[in-house]
Amino acid sequence: MNPKKVDKAAIAVLYVLAALIVLILASLLAFILIRGIPQFSWEFFTQPAKTFEEGGGIIIQLFNSFYMLLITLLISTPVALGAAIYLSEYAPQNALTDFIRTAIEVLSSLPSIVVGLFGYLIFVIQWGFGFSILSGSLALMIFNLPLLTRTIEDALRAIPGAQREAGLALGLSRWETVTRIVLPAAMPGILTGVILSAGRIFGEAAALIYTAGQSAPALDFTNWNPRSISSPLNIMRPAETLAVHIWKVNSEGIMPDGAEISAGASAILILAVLLFNLLARYLGRKLQQKLTSA
Amino acid sequence: MAVRPIETDVTKTSIKKLPENLTGVISTEDLHVYYGDFEAIKGVSLEFPKNQITALIGPSGSAKSTYLRSLNRMNDEIKGAKVTGKILYKGRDINASDVDVYSVRKQIGMVFQRPNPFSKSIYENIAFALKRHGIKDKNVLDEAVETSLKQAALWDQVKDRLHESAIGMSGGQQQRLCIARAIALKPDVLLLDEPASALDPISTAQVEETLLELKENYSIVIVPHNMQQASRISDYTAFFHLGNVLEYDETRTVFTRPAIQATEDYVSGHYG
Amino acid sequence: MEQIKDTQPTRSTKRNQERFGKTISLIATLLIVLVVLSILFFVLSRGLRTFTQHDVSVLDFFAGTEWRPGETDDAGNALVGALPMIVGSFVVTLLSALLATPVSIGAAVFMTEVSPKAGKKILQPAIELLVGIPSVVYGFIGLTVVVPFVRQLVGGTGFGMLAGTLVLFVMILPTTTSMAVDALNAVPRHYREASFAMGGTRWQTIYRVVLRAAMPGLLTAIVFGMARAFGEALAVQMVIGNAPVLPDSFTTPASTLTSILTMNMGNTVFGTLENDVLWSLASILLVMSLVFNIVTRWIGKKGAIKG
Numbered sequence: 001m002n003p004k005k006v007d008k009a010a011i012a013v014l015y016v017l018a019a020l021i022v023l024i025l026a027s028l029l030a031f032i033l034i035r036g037i038p039q040f041s042w043e044f045f046t047q048p049a050k051t052f053e054e055g056g057g058i059i060i061q062l063f064n065s066f067y068m069l070l071i072t073l074l075i076s077t078p079v080a081l082g083a084a085i086y087l088s089e090y091a092p093q094n095a096l097t098d099f100i101r102t103a104i105e106v107l108s109s110l111p112s113i114v115v116g117l118f119g120y121l122i123f124v125i126q127w128g129f130g131f132s133i134l135s136g137s138l139a140l141m142i143f144n145l146p147l148l149t150r151t152i153e154d155a156l157r158a159i160p161g162a163q164r165e166a167g168l169a170l171g172l173s174r175w176e177t178v179t180r181i182v183l184p185a186a187m188p189g190i191l192t193g194v195i196l197s198a199g200r201i202f203g204e205a206a207a208l209i210y211t212a213g214q215s216a217p218a219l220d221f222t223n224w225n226p227r228s229i230s231s232p233l234n235i236m237r238p239a240e241t242l243a244v245h246i247w248k249v250n251s252e253g254i255m256p257d258g259a260e261i262s263a264g265a266s267a268i269l270i271l272a273v274l275l276f277n278l279l280a281r282y283l284g285r286k287l288q289q290k291l292t293s294a
Numbered sequence: 295m296a297v298r299p300i301e302t303d304v305t306k307t308s309i310k311k312l313p314e315n316l317t318g319v320i321s322t323e324d325l326h327v328y329y330g331d332f333e334a335i336k337g338v339s340l341e342f343p344k345n346q347i348t349a350l351i352g353p354s355g356s357a358k359s360t361y362l363r364s365l366n367r368m369n370d371e372i373k374g375a376k377v378t379g380k381i382l383y384k385g386r387d388i389n390a391s392d393v394d395v396y397s398v399r400k401q402i403g404m405v406f407q408r409p410n411p412f413s414k415s416i417y418e419n420i421a422f423a424l425k426r427h428g429i430k431d432k433n434v435l436d437e438a439v440e441t442s443l444k445q446a447a448l449w450d451q452v453k454d455r456l457h458e459s460a461i462g463m464s465g466g467q468q469q470r471l472c473i474a475r476a477i478a479l480k481p482d483v484l485l486l487d488e489p490a491s492a493l494d495p496i497s498t499a500q501v502e503e504t505l506l507e508l509k510e511n512y513s514i515v516i517v518p519h520n521m522q523q524a525s526r527i528s529d530y531t532a533f534f535h536l537g538n539v540l541e542y543d544e545t546r547t548v549f550t551r552p553a554i555q556a557t558e559d560y561v562s563g564h565y566g
Numbered sequence: 567m568e569q570i571k572d573t574q575p576t577r578s579t580k581r582n583q584e585r586f587g588k589t590i591s592l593i594a595t596l597l598i599v600l601v602v603l604s605i606l607f608f609v610l611s612r613g614l615r616t617f618t619q620h621d622v623s624v625l626d627f628f629a630g631t632e633w634r635p636g637e638t639d640d641a642g643n644a645l646v647g648a649l650p651m652i653v654g655s656f657v658v659t660l661l662s663a664l665l666a667t668p669v670s671i672g673a674a675v676f677m678t679e680v681s682p683k684a685g686k687k688i689l690q691p692a693i694e695l696l697v698g699i700p701s702v703v704y705g706f707i708g709l710t711v712v713v714p715f716v717r718q719l720v721g722g723t724g725f726g727m728l729a730g731t732l733v734l735f736v737m738i739l740p741t742t743t744s745m746a747v748d749a750l751n752a753v754p755r756h757y758r759e760a761s762f763a764m765g766g767t768r769w770q771t772i773y774r775v776v777l778r779a780a781m782p783g784l785l786t787a788i789v790f791g792m793a794r795a796f797g798e799a800l801a802v803q804m805v806i807g808n809a810p811v812l813p814d815s816f817t818t819p820a821s822t823l824t825s826i827l828t829m830n831m832g833n834t835v836f837g838t839l840e841n842d843v844l845w846s847l848a849s850i851l852l853v854m855s856l857v858f859n860i861v862t863r864w865i866g867k868k869g870a871i872k873g
Binding site for chain 3: 003007011013014022025026080082083090091099100103104106109110113114117118122125146172173174209243262274276
């Protein structure tokens, strides 16, 4: 065959492969949304789940997902921020820094089930937190730290060195320069990173099944005493999230309308991830505009 | 005329102490700067006069900027850089390790090659460092902002938009804001590292004018953008070459009757 | 005189600030390192108990095919052969990578070499979206679409390594594709121009020049995809059938390390062999993730020398 014909054939194959990816995405989205969105109803969003009969909702799981997301971000952002500041501003070029970077890389590549099992061993059993929002959030923090640290570090590094020089030359400490000049300037990038990590946290299940547990005890949404076991705010209660719920419903297979509930819950997960994506872009851009035009 | 090799024998140079009628403000004794194994500054001893503008000239690679940056310990911030020798300021060696570098930099201000205003408002660009150094009184801050902007010849242009972002200003305005930001701290000495190199001719002229007015209150050491700039604004000139100072004298003398051939070659444009 | 006093170290609040900032940010960093070291230590030390506390022979564990923790054979040896899970994990990982490699590299080539415009407008956002889809959703789709499909195609239950492979293939596709795109974009423009100038066709340029120059990056992309497939738990667990046996076909129930871990960790008593042997499986996962890490580093180094 002559080169021209080979060329044509090869390019045609490339078109097919590219189309395949688009087709896969389109059919996944179509499947989830077409099966899922019809499940959306007032009951679906406001009722607790039912195990053996039809018509249960996901209110508790949905609340748990958001609540655990919030707590995870609250505890992981300061740590990631601190580590990112150290790595971008203070870390000398030596063996210790190399070691730290390797460790973070290793953590980012650990399977989330291993992180979950570690959380089970330490938080649930050793520290006695039991299956709880606290154990789950700590496991999610570990899962989230490496990527969040790297995104924040990248955002800090993107701020020109001249900004740091300016601060230092005015007799400010490096810490002041970083926290009050570099950090505010890097905020759009940091915010984008945090929101994108929120999408990952929201959909994570493997790290949670043995830390936050697989049950969702009834909640009394009028009880805001964080010590009470039925209070939504209690961080020591077991809390099945939406993602865990999908897994649980399907692997147990005793809920009669399990497939419908899962489809609805999957649609929520995907819409949430989409929302986080759009929000990250929108807020990042908005903040950038505000910074440069204020 | 054929290009002659530059004179590099340091022993033939004519480094002078300042004349009796001038007081020094800051000086170095046998200052060396190393980047790792590389010796960038090879033992420079200079004394800078009070309320005068001193220019550091020399071909690129002569480490003028490196020298300038060591005067307020900015080289501390570069990984792998080491500065030895003495930097005498107010009777103290400020190169000593127990000296508070933050206080040194407050008193010896610096303006950089590229304008680097903070992405904050014009007002905040100046008030920010003052606040961080403990000034809380709004009236004092307002006044400091106004005074320094006036000294930097920027007040009239920005007084109505003090709370707009500094990023929207022109390059020349940004650089004068950086000068205002530095002098708001009321330093003794102002170090300027090619402050006009990123600016157009008109902005350059404005910055130069500002500097000439500032020398009444400040002692200025500048790495000029080119030799013309050095001859236009400076009173004293030091000629740097490969990490050494080969000649140091009144600017007029350096440019018209240099003591050594190397200087003459350089200022007449036969080299570098 | 007052300003001279100013330079005295004793008064410096800035120095204290600096020390505070440096310390606190170092503590945050070391906290992450501590977490990593404790994960390695605790998981591996529990995993080793199978051999040190319960005297299971290493050979029986790695080569044994009978997985019935709690039971013993006639000679009194515990039946904790992990070979079915090890084989299951490796097979689904390799097969899914084998499927994903041509598709993702092909799509990446399309995006960078054939039609960058369509790549940026359609494929890029598609891939970003696919990356964001949670793995349980992949599992759910696997369960409701892929498993019945396999069942219709070949009969049986539909659960098995084929279903697992297909789910993992779709799951790792976005990761490998976006990394392959990065690798191809890193190939300097003039490589291509040189090839075109010598009369090479588009495909010749891609095949002989671009793909070759991007090889280390493409390999890294595939290894990353494999690491992700190997460690994925729930999506696989939902479709593979979870039978801890060496399957005779791709369409009979099988299991992976992650699927057995997911199923059984909650049903065993802490400190017993049944529990510790699960930690041994987790240790294999951990070690393999280190291995994938080392391999990508090694490829990176090799590629760097060449390029």
